[in-house]
Amino acid sequence: DAKTTQPNSMESNEEEPVHLPCNHSTISGTDYIHWYRQLPSQGPEYVIHGLTSNVNNRMASLAIAEDRKSSTLILHRATLRDAAVYYCILNTGTASKLTFGTGTRLQVTL
């Protein structure tokens, strides 16, 4: 599986935008970029995923670099409930397994 690299932790103030980066320089043409987040003592939660074009949903936006070697998850207005570990994972567009890295722990402060 192609690997991703994320910062271990990031901090944000509440109601400010947050940009969570992810590097995936060995991404293949068939790899989708998935983002999940895990709140304490809960199972992970789907956030967003994309292939080449930027994606938006009610939770976040995903900005994908033109060469696809990096991407950024954008939370437009962070809230305290967004404090979680965010995982960037590459996955083919099938039912293949998700391999979790260490993710980015996001802290949101007042």
Place this chain on the structure above:
Amino acid sequence: GAVVSQHPSRVICKSGTSVKIECRSLDFQATTMFWYRQFPKQSLMLMATSNEGSKATYEQGVEKDKFLINHASLTLSTLTVTSAHPEDSSFYICSAPLLGTGGNFGYTFGSGTRLTVV
């Protein structure tokens, strides 16, 4: 949205006993289910992949005779931790891909089971 219901959320058992964890897919059919284990302050580690009607595929280092997986229907997959020991204490999570005519629409996860073996 598609949900995987996981039970129990917490269980405490004595060493040497077995514990069964259930994951049910609600409103969709889960032909594939992934089982993960997560130790404190660590990431999720894939244990095995179960497919409905066939034998599970275990990751390297995971004992198939200790972690029994059954996926007998399209809506139910179970993980049984047999002869549990304190080192099996962990957070167990199931996950299923959401598939459709457009391909993979992401994965949904159970809420997890906190197993404590005493």
